Amino acid sequence: MTELVSILDGNTFVVSDRRGDIEPSYATPTGLFSFDTRFLSTWLLTLDGERLHALSIDDAQSYRTRYFLVPGEPVHYIDTKVSVIRHRAIGGSLTEELTLLNHSDREMRFSLRLAMGSDFADLFEVKQRGRKRGTVIPTVGENELRLTYRREAFHRATVITSSAPVEVDQGGMTWSITVGAHEEWSTRLHVSEMIYAAGGEDVRASTPLSGTRSPEAIRAEQQQLIGTAPKLGCDCEPLAGAYRQSLNDLGALRYESIALGVRLLAAGLPWFMTLFGRDSMLTSLQVLPFLPELVPPTITMLAGLQGFRLDDFRDEEPGKILHELRYGETAGFEEQPHSPYYGSADSTPLFVILLDEYERWTGDATLVRQLEFSARAALDWIDSYGDLLGTGYLWYQTRNPETGLANQCWKDSWDSISYADGRLPGFPRATCELQGYAYDAKLRGARMARLFWNDPAYADRLEREAAALKERFNRDFWLPDREHYALAFDPHCQPVDALSSNIGHLLWSGIVPEDRAESIARHLMSPRLFSGWGVRTLATDQGRYNPIGYHVGTVWPFDNAFIAWGLARYGFREEAGRICEGMLSASRHFGGRLPEAFAGYARDLTDYPVRYPTACSPQAWSAGTPLLLLRVMLGLEPQGEHLIIDPAVPEGMGRVELLDIPGRWGRVDALGRSRGPHDNTRDH
């Protein structure tokens, strides 16, 4: 597979090969994308009819790249009289500075051509090779090529301009140029992605935050965001690198929601550059101690888009929090249900959990009061529409078998939920972590009802329900002979008995009684689940285990961050520390940027974490992982008006110092230091 290079700004991104070229492709999402539409599918540079080859690329920044190119195959040696630099930046729109350098000592003539085209594919058509219903019309202008796509009133355009004079045809631009000895020539290309409203104006022109920003503005904005985050001082370079990279990536993944006028976090490049309920809330929980200002827009939009009616196509029900919101053609014409799609059973309890956690850190009671109705509707959903079989558990089953999701938990691939022997259960299904989230949501709902909604009777009721759920769950889901919880319930309320990472989330939710926590911790850290880098999604001796199976054996950084949080909650600090150490060591092999997932091979087998073939990167909740791990290692926990700091830094990590942690206390510092036989040399 050709290595791909990506740059992004919010949900606008470019994926090209190492030469900077884009060729039409359905297998991989190459091209220029914005708001789920591909605006360029061909962008191919030739010099005198020849393709160029990359000497090197500079991709140190998330929003710009430089490609250093020469003609001819670099087989033996490079002895070229000419080279080309493509300097590409993205800031809502795309700019590319093309520079041609004549290294010879005489004047030379060149014909430089850039083939251009767009299929205007919706991201879902890239995945599924859909056929376009609308038509693309190229229009040649002076130094400008305009590609227009129309389907009924749906209207998109790509407008490409060149600063240097150029011959334009329907398939691209050709520069016939003469460059003097040791001189250079350049042109600046600008590519605008136009999203037209029915009246013909660009949609983003009327939104409060401008869609197009210069690279300098992006840099300034990212710096400003990073500037507000706590400062990390530490001896452990992987930790410092991962923290830096995470803040950069979280800054880059912020996008302005079309017509919504707020900055939201996109979930991950390239497939998930949009708002996901689950991803945005779990990421919000991770970043709360560091960047609390990222959280209110997410909560507010999710509340605004809360389900209010029954709609089978979208799996919508009153009170339900969305799964995925898309902006493209397939969502608009209802070929896909993402307008928004509500097929997730965990986003609704997570909404209540996040709102409460947000207040505990920030003291922002106003938001909790404003969203009382939304939070109550979410809590009501758990016990009404969420309890499909009336058993007191949270279940899921799509009413849209064609384009809906079968598995509506975080492990949402088709084969993620299985019995230990590999069989797949029927529907509906009730996975265990959903019950943990429901329990936590009820307790947190009770706290908010008592403190902010002036409804102690409701608080009492929620607490009684939570206690009953805990008792019921521990009676029904516990597998006494194996001493762990079942992964799920099948439609006949029989346990789906696989051993999976889901049990780690139960610790985070607090639904595990103290006397069972130790055996859960033991399972999580056993070689069946713990690879040495982290906890696998599925244990190695289970029927469907596959170290490179998406949800059946890979290691997911975000999953591990929540598991570490859960372990720490029950006092298993050393075990949590091992996960922190494993994750941070793994991050070193990915340049500080933890991917969506990596392979589940044992650490001592490969010595490095094996990349999952199509992992998304950067991915918001993976970028949030080092932040949550820091919280876990430093033992940060808000209590009333104070921040409790109770560090337990893993052996060998040395000093970990986090300065200016924002919250209702103002700003405070936390300092931790590892203590162990290997730490003496680090003391100085």
Next chain:
Amino acid sequence: MYEATEEFFAALPARAPSVLRGPVRGTLQIALTTDHHTDYWLLRLAPHQAVVTRGRGPADAVLSSSAEFFERLVTGRAQGISAVLRNEATFSGNVLLFLAFRRFFPARPGARDPRELARDQLRRSG
């Protein structure tokens, strides 16, 4: 001519207390076009309250579509956000007003309660 639309607006004030429960406040202009003319409605929305008048006025947000499309919207047969994405309806201004307003729209005709569906299927499969 568009009876459902007329009935929909007439019922809004009485329905507002149970529908508008969030932190919503502002004026929404609705413009509905037919071949010959445009009908305007002005909605002042606040918690538990909706005041409906015919005509134009200063507004924090504007929703426009054909009168025929709006008739489908208020009978649950069409959905607002997908319509905006494909430009069958247009929206500008404070989006929270639009999101609050769409809560007045009914369920899709024929939509099923997921609980009945799950329990029916389970019974049938034995």
